[in-house]
Amino acid sequence: xxxxxxxxxxxxxxxxxxxxxxxxxxxxxxxxxxxxxxxxxxxxxxxxxxxxxxxxxxxxxxxxxxxxxxxxxxxxxxxxxxxxxxxxxxxxxxxxxxxxxxxxxxxxxxxxxxxxxxxxxxxxxxxxxxxxxxxxxxxxxxxxxxxxxxxxxxxxxxxxxxxxxxxxxxxxxxxxxxxxxxxxxxx
Numbered sequence: 216x217x218x219x220x221x222x223x224x225x226x227x228x229x230x231x232x233x234x235x236x237x238x239x240x241x242x243x244x245x246x247x248x249x250x251x252x253x254x255x256x257x258x259x260x261x262x263x264x265x266x267x268x269x270x271x272x273x274x275x276x277x278x279x280x281x282x283x284x285x286x287x288x289x290x291x292x293x294x295x296x297x298x299x300x301x302x303x304x305x306x307x308x309x310x311x312x313x314x315x316x317x318x319x320x321x322x323x324x325x326x327x328x329x330x331x332x333x334x335x336x337x338x339x340x341x342x343x344x345x346x347x348x349x350x351x352x353x354x355x356x357x358x359x360x361x362x363x364x365x366x367x368x369x370x371x372x373x374x375x376x377x378x379x380x381x382x383x384x385x386x387x388x389x390x391x392x393x394x395x396x397x398x399x400x401x402x
Contacts, residue, residue: 219299223266226296230276237348242269244350248342251401255393256335264335267305268342274306284319286312290328304328305336310343311379311386318371318378334393341390344383352402355387 224246231239249268253261273279274289281288290307297303308330316325330336347353347361359376366372376383394401 217262217266219262219266219302220269222297223269226293227269227273230273230278230292234277235275238272238275240350241346241348242272242350244346244352245269245271245342247350248346248352248401249338251399252338252342252390252394254399255338255397260335263299263302263305264338264342267302267309267339270302271306271309271339271343282319282321282324284312284316284321286310287316287321287324300328301331304331305339308336310340311375311382314379314382315371315375318375334389337386337390338393340383340386344387355384359383 227242228239231242246265246269249265253264255261256264270289270293272285272289273292274285274287276292279288279292281291286307286309290303293306294300294303307325307328313322313325313330316322344355344358345352347358348365353361359380362376363373391401
């Protein structure tokens, strides 16, 4: 395991494993999915993908949560712990976060980091959007439905998911096309 991945797993475990065991299961499942996609990228990029996948939800940690918007809270905490600005930006913008930032009035704060809009970013979104809260692989449509049911019809997250669905679906479809083209099984 690389130094980056060791650091990422230790950091994520410290923030999530005890206080949020279900979230910890989810990020481990997302990391497993990311490891499936990692061979599509050069070694350092694949490591970045898997490290980011295990860290993407650290902003839910009660120790980190300040604004209630986990991509921003996670990115802020990670920016204090690492000089890897790309990793921090991927966490900040994971899974179409700018849409939720708009709904929460936090767009200006999120602009500290740029959404790179690359195949690696798409692969991170794919890994998150095809992993259940319990860390199991799940179809995209099932994941979207589960999020809406978990949060309920009036929650900001439900509104966000409805708005973001086309962009999230696009990232998932692009990544799955790339995986098939590379001959990588992901089911």
